Structures are given as structure tokens and as C-alpha cells.
Amino acid sequence: MRNTLPPTDCSLLSFNTDNESKKFLSFFESHLGDLLDTLDQPVRDLAKRVSLGGGKRIRPFLVYTCGIGKTPIENLLKASAVIELVHVATLVHDDILDGADLRRSQMTLHSQFGEHTAILLGDSLFSFALELATDFPCTKVCRIVSSATRKTCSGEINQTFSKGNFSLTIDEYFSMIQDKTGELFNASCSIGAFLAGSDENLIDLVGDFGTSLGLNYQIYDDLIDTFGNCSKAGKTLGTDFESGKVTLPLIILLKCLSLEEGKSVKSSLISNKHGNSFRQYLCELFEQYNIYEVCVTELYNRFKQSKLIASNIPDKELSARLLMFLESFNFQLGDIEKKTNPNFLALN
Numbered sequence: 001m002r003n004t005l006p007p008t009d010c011s012l013l014s015f016n017t018d019n020e021s022k023k024f025l026s027f028f029e030s031h032l033g034d035l036l037d038t039l040d041q042p043v044r045d046l047a048k049r050v051s052l053g054g055g056k057r058i059r060p061f062l063v064y065t066c067g068i069g070k071t072p073i074e075n076l077l078k079a080s081a082v083i084e085l086v087h088v089a090t091l092v093h094d095d096i097l098d099g100a101d102l103r104r105s106q107m108t109l110h111s112q113f114g115e116h117t118a119i120l121l122g123d124s125l126f127s128f129a130l131e132l133a134t135d136f137p138c139t140k141v142c143r144i145v146s147s148a149t150r151k152t153c154s155g156e157i158n159q160t161f162s163k164g165n166f167s168l169t170i171d172e173y174f175s176m177i178q179d180k181t182g183e184l185f186n187a188s189c190s191i192g193a194f195l196a197g198s199d200e201n202l203i204d205l206v207g208d209f210g211t212s213l214g215l216n217y218q219i220y221d222d223l224i225d226t227f228g229n230c231s232k233a234g235k236t237l238g239t240d241f242e243s244g245k246v247t248l249p250l251i252i253l254l255k256c257l258s259l260e261e262g263k264s265v266k267s268s269l270i271s272n273k274h275g276n277s278f279r280q281y282l283c284e285l286f287e288q289y290n291i292y293e294v295c296v297t298e299l300y301n302r303f304k305q306s307k308l309i310a311s312n313i314p315d316k317e318l319s320a321r322l323l324m325f326l327e328s329f330n331f332q333l334g335d336i337e338k339k340t341n342p343n344f345l346a347l348n
Contacts, residue, residue, distance in 0.1 A: 024064045024073070025057055031077045032084065039128065046121050047128075050109055051088045058217070059083045059188040065321045066192030066206050079141060079191045082129045086149050087184055089125035090156070092118050097160065098243050141191055148187035155180030163244035166254060166266045173251055174215060181221075182214030198315075205313055209322060212306040216329070219299045222247040227292055244272075248298070249291050253282075256289040303329070 029052070036048045060080030067076050094100075095108040096115050102108065110118035126149065133142040158176045162168055189210035193203045225240045226249045240247050254262055265285070268278055286292065303326070310322040 020068075021061065021064065024068075024076070025061065027073070028057065028060050028064075028077055028080055028084075032081050035081055035132070039124075043121065043124050046109065046113070046117070047125060050092055050121070051085065051125075053106055055084075055088075057084065059087055059184060061325070062185065062188035062210060062213075063192040063195075065325065066189045066318060067194075067196040068192075068321075069317075070196035070198075075136075075195050076192065078132065078135065079195060080188075082133045082141070082145055083184060083188050083191065085125050085129035085132070086145065086152070089122040089129070090152060090184075092122040092125070093156070097156070098240065098245070140194055144187050144191055144194070148183040151179045151183040152181075155183070159245060162246055164246075164270060166246060166250070166269050168246045168251060170248070170251055170255070173246070173248060177218040178211060178215060181218040182211040185210035185214035185217070193318075202313070202315060205309070206318070206322075209306060209309045209313070212302070212309055213326075213329075216299060216303050216306055219248055219295070219302065222249060223292075223295055223299070226250075249286070249295050252294050252298075253285060253289060253291050256291070257285070 033048065033052055036044060036051060039047055057080075060083065063080045063083060064076050067079075091103065092109055095103055096110045096118055100108055101111045108118075109121060130142065130146060130149075133145045136142065155176055155178070159180060162172075162176065186207040187210070189206040190203050193206045198206075222240070226247065241250070254265065257265060265282075307323065307326055310319055310326060313319040313322065
């Protein structure tokens, strides 16, 4: 197994790890590459292109964090690969749905090879992940991954059906992203704890932590898409707005507007009148109602909920590891809070 450091990721969110965690993530990169080498051509090269081109590897890190010390490292590597392959498959399909041309500072698969190829590769990665999950001696891992994959796809479908629905409520939004993003975080933590021999109560508790973290991550991603800088993010920004996807910043803005103002903005959004004058008007509204600050406050409040869940985990070593991870996450949130002059819809 090649002990090489994982490639760097130019995205805006990263996390700090200790030396043992870095070793695991290094071994994970090698393990994932070895697994992908078993695929047939031409799937192999495309799969390696999208899977080994960088990434924060948060989900593998969560598997490791919730299982380390109580199960062979090989089990954690295998489970991490299963989860990460499902995640990468969703990214391939997401880029098609969003019309994104850039991911991790590289051309997206569909923009280079066409949508048919990208769809089929995403399907292949889903299938390969579930095939690998059957290697475990019991069906629990496969069941957790299959359930999370199903719910993730349901969340994506709900979000697709919600495109252009500018009456979407905050509660509906959070319910949707809990499936879309939270379930794979939940599965990562749950599988790690299960492989470590934890009881059902602890598995459920770390799963709740994963779900909470996933919600935080999606809110953060919405902030980056709306207010971020494309060169720093390493991916196409503003795609949520362009595709009609309703995300937290826009939901909060529409909630702040007067009845008449709201009707006018919704009418323009529904009719797809996204000219420069309308975009500038939206920018002014976002600044007028301090939407960036409101979103960051929402993110911090939900971040506190994640911290509370981690604090209440009875396994004190595991609790401490998850709290340490959250502190790293918290540091990154501090970086985005320093941002001034929001560039709504990534106009910069």
C-alpha cells in the first residue's frame, strides 16, 4: 500500500487532524486507488479522475474517528471507501443537475465527456460501493449505506422538485437537506461506531451528530455558493441560483421582504428575469436585510447543537475527538465571517 499524502484541496473548508488521523487519510487514498484499479476500462480511468482528484475526505475521517482503536484499520478503510464512493457519485450527478463546469479546480466530468458518460459513471460508482459493502460478514453496513443512499437520492429529487418554488419554508429546506447531505454524514459516524462494537444507543447518538454536522456543512456550502469566491472555492459558484435551486440565503431574504416587495421579487425569479439590473437589485436587498449575517448566525446556532450532541456522547474519548473536529470546523467558520461586501451570486 502506498503511504503518500492525499492531494491538496483548494476548497474553502478544511480540517485539522493529528498525526494518526493523517496517516489514516494517507492510507485511505492509497486504499481507494487500489480499489479503483480493480474496475474495468474505461470506467477505471474516469472513476480515478473524479475520486482521486482531491477532496476533504470528511466522511472517511468520521468513519475513522468513530471506530478507531476498537476494530482493525482495514475495516475502517473499506467502510470509508464505500461511503466516499457514494459521495463522489452524488457529486458527479449534482454537477450535471446544477450545470457546473468546475469541481476541485478541474473540468467536471459531464462538461468534458458529456452527460451520458457522467450519469453512467455515477451509477457505476453507486453499484461499486454497494458491492464493496457486501464484503462485510454481516448485512448491517450494507443496510446503513443502502438506506443513506436512498435517502440522499430522495433529498436530491425533492430539491429538484422544489426548484422554482420560492414559497419553500425554512423547515422544508432543512428537512430536504437532512436527506440530501445529512444522511451520508450520519452513515459515516454510524458505521464507524458499529464496526467498533458500540451498542445501538451510541450508534444512534453518533448518527445524530453526523446528521447535525451534515446540516451545518450544507448551510456552509449554500453560503459559499451565494457569497463565495470562485477562485478560492475551486468550483463553479452561483449554480444554485442559475438552476432555480432555492437555498437558505434566498429563503431568508424572501421572508424579510414586505408582501408587495416579495411578490415583485418572486415574480421576477419565476419568470427567470435574471438580467444585470435584477441581480444588482438582489445584491442591494441582501445587504439591506443583512442576509449574510443572518445566515452565519443560523449556522453558528446549529453548530452549537452539534457541539451539544458531541458533548453528551458517553464515550469520553470519542466525545473529545468529535469536539476537537468541531473546533477545527469552527475555526473555518471564523474565516468566512470576516468576509465583507458579499458578492451575491458569485458576481466577482
